[in-house]
Amino acid sequence: MIRAALGVSLLAALATPADGRIFVTNARVDHALDAEHANTSLLEATITSVRGLERPGGDLVFVEAVGVSVDRVLLDRAWNAERNLELGASSLRWPTELVEPIVGAPVLLLVRTGWRSEGGLRLEAVLPRLRSDLPTAETEAEAVRVVEGELLTLIEAEGSPERLAALLTTAAPILDRSSADRVRPLQMDADPGVGRAARGAIMLAEPGEDVARLIAADVEEFFATGPGRDCLGAEGSGCSLRQLYRSYPFLDPDSRRWGSRWSEAEARRYEELAALVADRARLPAAANELLFPEQERERE
Numbered sequence: 001m002i003r004a005a006l007g008v009s010l011l012a013a014l015a016t017p018a019d020g021r022i023f024v025t026n027a028r029v030d031h032a033l034d035a036e037h038a039n040t041s042l043l044e045a046t047i048t049s050v051r052g053l054e055r056p057g058g059d060l061v062f063v064e065a066v067g068v069s070v071d072r073v074l075l076d077r078a079w080n081a082e083r084n085l086e087l088g089a090s091s092l093r094w095p096t097e098l099v100e101p102i103v104g105a106p107v108l109l110l111v112r113t114g115w116r117s118e119g120g121l122r123l124e125a126v127l128p129r130l131r132s133d134l135p136t137a138e139t140e141a142e143a144v145r146v147v148e149g150e151l152l153t154l155i156e157a158e159g160s161p162e163r164l165a166a167l168l169t170t171a172a173p174i175l176d177r178s179s180a181d182r183v184r185p186l187q188m189d190a191d192p193g194v195g196r197a198a199r200g201a202i203m204l205a206e207p208g209e210d211v212a213r214l215i216a217a218d219v220e221e222f223f224a225t226g227p228g229r230d231c232l233g234a235e236g237s238g239c240s241l242r243q244l245y246r247s248y249p250f251l252d253p254d255s256r257r258w259g260s261r262w263s264e265a266e267a268r269r270y271e272e273l274a275a276l277v278a279d280r281a282r283l284p285a286a287a288n289e290l291l292f293p294e295q296e297r298e299r300e
Contacts, residue, residue, distance in 0.1 A: 021056075021062075023060075023062070023091055023092065023093045024091055024092060024093070025092075025093050025095070026092070026095045026124075026125040026126065026127075026170070027110060028173050029110070029125065029127075029147050029173065030144060030174050031262060032110045032112070032124045032125055033075070033110070033140040033143050033144050035139065035140040035141065038077055039078070039113055039114055040075075040110050040111065040112045040124055041075055041078075041079040041110075041112075041113060042074040042075035042108065042109070042137065042143045043068075043071075043072070043073055043074065043079075043108065043109040043110075043111060044070070044071045044072040044073075044074055044106075044108060044129065044132070044133075044134055045068040045106075045107050045108070045109050046068065046069045046071060046106050046107070047066055047067070047068055047101065047102065047103055047104065047105045047107060048067040048068060048069050048084065048103060049067030049086070050066055050067070050101045050102065051064050051065045051066070051086070052065060052090070053101060059093075059097070061093065061094040061096045061101065062089075062090065062092075062093065063089045063090070063092075063094050063101050064088070064089065064090045065086045065087060065088050065089055065090070066086065066087055066089050066101065066123075067084070067085070067086045067087075068084075068085065068086075068087060068107070068109065069083065069084050070083045070084070071132065072134070072136070073136075074108075074134055074136050074137055074143060074146055075136070075137045075138075075140070075142075075143040075146075077113055079111075081121060087109075087111065087121060087123045088121075088123065089126075092126075094126070095126055095127075095166075097162060097163060097166035098126070098127060098128050098166050098167065098170065099126060099127070099128040105128075106128075106129040106130070106132070107126055107128065107129050108126075108127040108128070108129045108134075108150065109123065109125070109126060109127075110123075110124040110125040110127070111124065127147065127150075127151070127170065128154055129150060130153055130154050131150060131153065134146055134149075134150060144174050147174065148174045148176060148179065151167055151170060151171040151174075152171065152179060152182055152183075154167050155167045155168060155171065155182075155183065155186075156182065161189075161193060161194050162193070164186075164194050164197075165191070165194045165247075166197075168183060168186065168194065168197035168198055168200075168201050168247075169197045169200070169201075169246055169247055171183075171201060172197070172200050172201035172205075172249075173204060173249070175202075175204060175205040177205050177206045180201075180202050180205040180206040183198050183202065184198070184202060186198035187199045187202055187214060193247075195218075196218060196247040196248075197246075199214050199215050199218065199248075200215070200247035200248045200249070203215060203248070203250070203273060204249075204250075207272075207273055212276040212277055212280055213280050215248060215277050216277050216280035217281075219244070219248075219251070219277060219281050219283065219287075219291070220282060220283060223283060223284065227239075227240075227243065228241070228244070228287065231286075231287070231290060232286040232287060233286065241290065249270070250269075250270035250273040250274050250277075251274055251277065251291050253290075253291065253292075253293055253294070255267065255270050256270050256271050256294070271294075274291070274292060278291070278292045
């Protein structure tokens with residue numbers, strides 16, 4: 001695997017034009033805390049100031065810079081900055097679905113050190129925090145478990161369906177098999193967004209027949225009566241499958257394709273998960289071509 005080449009493709013996949021602006025979204029926790037690079041610190045912090053807040057419309061929120069008080073360094077990767085500092089955030093779509101950019105908000109920050117600009121620091125992700133004095137970590141794997149534990153605590157305390165779905169989606173890639181039971185009751189939640197996010201999290205943590213069938217049924221409905229209808233046929237060139245891929249990232253062909261996938265190991269795993277769903281979903285040919293183009297090519 002040549003990660004340097006993949007990095008450019010990954011950034012291109014995450015960067016999105018909006019009113020002429022290029023931005024990135026929160027980095028996935030498992031990607032930011034990749035032990036192969038070991039260049040991102042995990043910080044327990046509190047927001048102390050917000051500069052240059054913009055809300056251009058829709059779900060887009062930008063902050064030029066955010067002041068933070070670093071309460072504790074949970075994973076230290078060459079962290080030598082001041083405990084009270086300002087971090088540039090202008091290229092990040094602020095994740096308001098997880099945490100609002102307000103003074104006093106407790107957060108977990110993933111900050112890359114040794115960055116070529118922005119004072120050598122790059123804000124990779126902003127995550128909500130409920131508790132203080134979280135465990136410190138010596139390795140990236142330990143840090144991932146710290147974040148998982150805090151996200152699960154937030155999930156179990158959350159009452160808003162929108163935020164609950166966002167928390168589940170954020171936790172999904174790092175959910176340990178032993179933790180799957182803590183979110184399993186949510187996979188049939190009355191709110192469709194929560195149910196979908198929970199099913200995606202369980203599929204990533206503990207794939208199996210039951211959850212694969214539930215996801216297959218959801219995907220069938222998505223294309224039969226949901227937003228996916230607009231993606232079928234010649235008029236579907238401008239449709240979006242983002243809401244499906246957000247909960248089921250393994251269904252996104254780009255996650256399995258050379259040049260846009262994160263890593264060979266993740267792509268192989270996603271191929272297996274996608275196949276579990278493909279074998280159980282009865283979809284129109286056009287939908288299969290969108291989600292499983294490699295299988296359609298094999299049939300030709």
